[in-house]
Amino acid sequence: MQNKVKNVVIAGGGTAGWMAAAAFSKLLGNTINVTLVESDLIPTVGVGEATIPTLHIFHRLLGIKEPEFMAATNATFKLGIKFENWRQKEQDYIHSFGFLGPDCWACGFHHFWQKGKQKGYVSELGDYVAEHLAQREGRFAVLPNQDMNHAYHLDAALYAKFLRGIAEQHGGKRVEGTIDEVLQNPETGFITALKLTSGDIIEGDLFIDCTGFRGLLIEQTLHAGYDDWSHYLPCDSAIAVQTETVSKPVAYTRSIARDAGWQWRIPLQNRTGNGHVFCSKYLSDDEAVATLLDNIEGERLNEPRVIKYKTGARRKHWVKNCIAAGLSSGFIEPLESTGIHLFQKAIVRLLQLFPNDVFNQADINEYNEQTRLEALSIRDFIIMHYHVTERTDTAFWRYCKTMPIPDSLQHKLDLFEQSGRIFKKEHDLFAETSWVQCLLGQGLEPKSYHPIVDSMSDMELKNFLDNAKRNTRKKVDKWPDHWEFIQYYCATAK
Secondary structure, three states, X not given: OOOOOOEEEEEOOHHHHHHHHHHHHHHHOOOOEEEEEEOOOOOOOOOOOEOOOOHHHHHHXXXXXXXXXXXXXXXXXXXXXXXXXXXXXXOEEEEEOOOOOOOOOOOOHHHHHHHHHHXXXXXXXXXXXXXXXXXXXXXXXXXXXXXXXXXXXXXXXXXXXXXXXXXXHOOOEEEEOOEEEEEEOOOOOOEEXXXXXXXXXXXXXXXXXXXXXXXXXXXXOOOOOEEEOOOOOOOOEEEEXXXXXXXXXXXXXXXXXXXXXXXXXXXXOOEEEEEEXXXXXXXXXXXXXXXXXXXXXXXXOOOOEEEEOOOEEEOOOEEOOEEEOHHHOEEOOHHHOOHHHHHHHXXXXXXXXXXXXXOOHHHHHHHHHHHHHHHHHHHHHHHHHHXXXXXXXXXXXXXXXXXXXXHHHHHHHHHHHHHOOOOOOOOOOOOHHHHHHHHHHHOOOOOOOOHHHHHOOHHHHHHHHHHHHHHHHHHHHOOOEHHXXXXXHOOOOO
């Protein structure tokens, strides 16, 4: 029997590494030692600057105060994503984080809205969603007992620095150095230590691989395997560049479809993050850089950097005494800002299944299966944006529109198209409200609605829809300007 897990070693820093270090130091620091190994000479990828609302869970666990965190990371609020040119050129829609209007036990609000649309009773779906309406009008507020239906735009490097402070405050230790060799027990294959180029040996009982795409521990050492999803998600390159701010930050991420991929625009308090995700089969690096630079605002603050990747996931995320977190676990492009969520989910899941004095294979299998199912659900949601489109104007979009898709996604599309139904399964990240907004936005209209809607008379339905819209408007009208609220609530020190 092995000894009790006392020493946790995190290989690599960045957002994933310091999220892990902060969580383990704060929550288990009185029972374990936490050491993070990173080198200032190795740059991080640096594209994870937008989040989804699940980050509130992680922050509550660590007792992080929202204004303090936002001021430290130049953060702004995010109420959703604006998708431009995805259905057709010059068409856009919003995927907001809010709940759709009032529903009933049998079906969601959109079924009532769908019939109302046929009758001519309704305006656009977003008029019934507070977060949707607020981001269009540049409003925001944090209210007592408010549902946390907002996320953040943040500076990933500053976020890692902020988390490092939490980790070190609770006993976490950072070691500067580059890993030269991963040492293993010759009999069990378990990792025993990391040997640095300096000759230092960092011993551990549990290792977390945050070494990025290369997966130094989980893949190069333990050969976890990799499932390639590039036939579903053909984009394999990204370019990131930062620019000066030229206007007040909006409360949403912009995702702008281009000829062979898409462009992001993420507004922080002090600058704007820009990037271009593209498929190298249809666009050269030089063409992609030119496309990005032709479509940014403000002076560049750094030089564009091309990042190559292969969309997919490890076949196993926990092997022996090593768990992959961050990009070493896999990569799903940042279209729906799921990167930091997957980092935190890996950490929380490991905390829930943390080994005591033995690594139980049942725990390892459970971790791997939960991780696999969630990754597949996110994969399908991202594929949907490419496949459910009316665009045929370039070879890239023609491929996406006609490519084979997973059976799991096809079932969701068929169900929604026939009856307007979406069902969230246990490990699905995105709920009905997200699927409905995006499927309607991409142009997939249900052929019918739930029959319970017909239990309302036309007048009752109209009054129900009018009241829902009126209540949404009354709520949002009370919220202040987004930028003014930031200045009051969480402004970064000048």
